Amino acid sequence: MSFEVPESVREIRDRVKRFVEERCYPVEPLVEDRDDPKAREALRELMNSAKAEGLWALGHPLEIGGQGLPFLDYVYVNEVVGRSGVAMVALGTHSLQDSIMLHEFADVEWRDKYLKPLVDGDVFPSFAMTEPDVASSDPTQLQTRAKLDGDTWVINGRKWFTSGADRAAYTTVMCRTEEDVAAHDAFSMIIVPTNTPGYNILRDVRVMGHYGGHCEVQYDDVRVPKKNLLGPRGGGFKIAQRRLGPGRIFHCMRWLGQAQRAFDLMCERANSRVAFGKTLGQHQQIQKFVFDSLCEIQASRLLTLSAAQKIDRGDEARVEIGMIKVFGAQMLHNVIDRAIQVFGAKGVTEDTPLERMYRHARFARIYDGPDEVHITTTARRVLSAYKRGDGWDFGAH
Ligand SMILES: Cc1cc2nc3c(=O)[nH]c(=O)nc-3n(C[C@H](O)[C@H](O)[C@H](O)COP(=O)(O)OP(=O)(O)OC[C@H]3O[C@@H](n4cnc5c(N)ncnc54)[C@H](O)[C@@H]3O)c2cc1C
Numbered sequence: 001m002s003f004e005v006p007e008s009v010r011e012i013r014d015r016v017k018r019f020v021e022e023r024c025y026p027v028e029p030l031v032e033d034r035d036d037p038k039a040r041e042a043l044r045e046l047m048n049s050a051k052a053e054g055l056w057a058l059g060h061p062l063e064i065g066g067q068g069l070p071f072l073d074y075v076y077v078n079e080v081v082g083r084s085g086v087a088m089v090a091l092g093t094h095s096l097q098d099s100i101m102l103h104e105f106a107d108v109e110w111r112d113k114y115l116k117p118l119v120d121g122d123v124f125p126s127f128a129m130t131e132p133d134v135a136s137s138d139p140t141q142l143q144t145r146a147k148l149d150g151d152t153w154v155i156n157g158r159k160w161f162t163s164g165a166d167r168a169a170y171t172t173v174m175c176r177t178e179e180d181v182a183a184h185d186a187f188s189m190i191i192v193p194t195n196t197p198g199y200n201i202l203r204d205v206r207v208m209g210h211y212g213g214h215c216e217v218q219y220d221d222v223r224v225p226k227k228n229l230l231g232p233r234g235g236g237f238k239i240a241q242r243r244l245g246p247g248r249i250f251h252c253m254r255w256l257g258q259a260q261r262a263f264d265l266m267c268e269r270a271n272s273r274v275a276f277g278k279t280l281g282q283h284q285q286i287q288k289f290v291f292d293s294l295c296e297i298q299a300s301r302l303l304t305l306s307a308a309q310k311i312d313r314g315d316e317a318r319v320e321i322g323m324i325k326v327f328g329a330q331m332l333h334n335v336i337d338r339a340i341q342v343f344g345a346k347g348v349t350e351d352t353p354l355e356r357m358y359r360h361a362r363f364a365r366i367y368d369g370p371d372e373v374h375i376t377t378t379a380r381r382v383l384s385a386y387k388r389g390d391g392w393d394f395g396a397h
Contacts, residue, residue, distance in 0.1 A: 082258050
């Protein structure tokens with residue numbers, strides 16, 4: 001088992017890295033302002049360049065118009081994509097999970113209508129599970145309901161943190177469709193085009209001082225055809241799980257790319273800035289920052305790659321995914337926090353990318369399930385293995 005970048009992927013990974021560093025880094029401050037037409041134009045230009053250079057949709061399966069890079073190769077590519085918050089959209093990787101969901105579960109009409117434009121980056125998806133009025137880390141409590149009226153679903157409820165809803169062509173909405181069954185069989189996914197009457201964006205919720213397109217959306221008698229159901233009735237939880245599993249590996253690899261960038265910045269600053277007669281890096285406390293970050297990044301990388309290899313072998317790797325979601329997000333937060341500290345006041349200004357990276361790192365400990373939920377479910381799985389008498393032999397995992 002090797003954790004070095006395999007020979008097969010080195011060339012394409014280097015090209016992506018160059019694209020990210022040379023083309024994405026310079027436009028990051030501009031693209032932060034989602035409403036600025038210049039930001040959209042800059043992003044569109046990047047997307048066109050990525051296509052022209054053969055770097056577009058590298059991990060999407062061939063049959064849906066992607067370049068079909070094998071899963072493990074694509075894992076290593078994500079590590080360099082992660083260096084810039086702009087790169088996912090610029091390289092067309094942002095739609096991977098939604099494209100696969102459409103491909104596998106949508107009615108043929110929606111597949112025809114959305115799949116190609118989605119993979120081509122001509123339309124954007126969004127996903128609505130979280131609600132403001134219930135603790136959504138326990139999605140069995142979700143209140144949004146869809147009822148069948150003849151051949152039409154009628155949806156009522158309120159969601160928030162539907163990221164990207166402000167520019168999306170459609171939202172996949174998780175809502176309760178069944179009443180007298182177990183909670184995990186009571187929810188379904190339904191496709192709602194964002195121009196459907198009754199679908200109202202109430203606000204783009206300002207988050208840590210910025211508008212990031214995390215929208216609050218009201219659903220008032222939103223009527224969509226019965227065939228907008230994604231997968232089977234009551235299958236919402238299973239589809240959500242299918243969406244999240246491999247997706248978390250990609251998240252964690254992108255976090256490693258962010259952490260690498262913060263680590264590079266921290267070490268360069270530590271070697272160049274002088275305080276009290278020596279460089280910052282000659283002070284022991286700063287050396288400890290470097291050491292702790294080194295260990296955490298390496299540990300997170302090994303955990304993530306070993307989880308990826310397990311998934312590649314067909315295992316769901318639920319315990320490993322729980323570990324990397326929590327450990328990876330905390331690692332990212334810690335490394336960027338230390339880098340900011342080494343930069344002093346400059347670290348919290350927009351003169352370095354660290355301020356922006358820190359905000360996203362803070363989000364990572366909450367989205368796709370907060371740390372505490374993953375800790376609980378992961379620990380429970382391991383304890384159950386002991387109850388069954390199997391134990392948890394690290395040598396076998
Ligand atoms: C930047 C960002 C983007 C997001 N994008 C999307 C999106 O596109 N679509 C979408 O649907 N959602 C999105 N979310 C929402 C995210 O998935 C939810 O915030 C998350 O699932 C937690 O739900 P909640 O906010 O309702 O927190 P709650 O469920 O209210 O939980 C609050 C806190 O309670 C604690 N807690 C909860 N359960 C336990 C437990 N079992 N044990 C101990 N403590 C516990 C945790 O500390 C947790 O942080 C996004 C969030 C962020 C920050």
